[in-house]
Amino acid sequence: MSSHTTRSTWSVIATAIALLLSAPSILPANAAPADDPLAGAAAVGECRAYTIKDFxxxxxxxxxxxxxxxxxxxxxxxxxxxxxxxxxxxPSAGLQRFVTKACNDAWGNAIGAGHKQGHLVVYTRSWFTPTKSQLAAGARWVRCDVNAYDDKQLGNLPPVTPFVDGGIDAGDRRCLTGKLNVVPCTASHQWISRGIVKMPDGRYSVARQDAFAKRRCPSAIQKRVDKRFLWWRVSESSWRSGERHITCYGNGG
Structure with a gap:
């Protein structure tokens, strides 16, 4: 065999090896890409400017x-x-349990309020799942966000976390308008969150909550400035998850 033939033969072999090595990046027209469990997911730390409807x-x-x-x-x-x-x-009960476990620490760390304080602040929590197209691409994520109420819309968040650093100031505190919409206490309001009272265990009952709040909320409000009070009941779904705290509001400022 001539040296020219030898070089040609090795050239063909080298080309074949190169094609084999690059083959994984060349898929048949009908081949599906691998599933991506984070398809379409947001990045932790991103900020968004969506509406109450999106929320x-x-x-x-x-x-x-x-x-x-x-x-x-x-x-x-x-x-x-x-x-x-x-x-x-x-959302299934299993998914809701997963979200609670997956998101709670991150929510709490960002807001900076413990469970009891959490009833008194304007900040709230939301979570989202993938769209149909993202699910088709293999998405398997949930996303945990923090937000703030501001009447019939969402309010702007502080630029840094935790939002609550120690005491709850007027911009953090939850107040209510005359129509009982949640606003920060720096906005016009008629009711201000003063404290919470804890219901005893038992069956879920609106009447039981109302009777308990009428007796106990006077101990949570500021009697020198609050001439009237009202309360925010525990929802039935929250009751099933173990929540027992009723929030008491006074009208003194």
Missing amino acids: ESAHESSAAVDCAGPHTALVVAVKIVPKRVKLSGA
């Missing part, structure tokens, strides 16, 4: 915005959901 939806896909500017949401956690937990359709 109440199962999915949210607005663009990230500068956290130094106005924003109504902060992404505090993104967690991959086990395959045994259903992600499509109405």
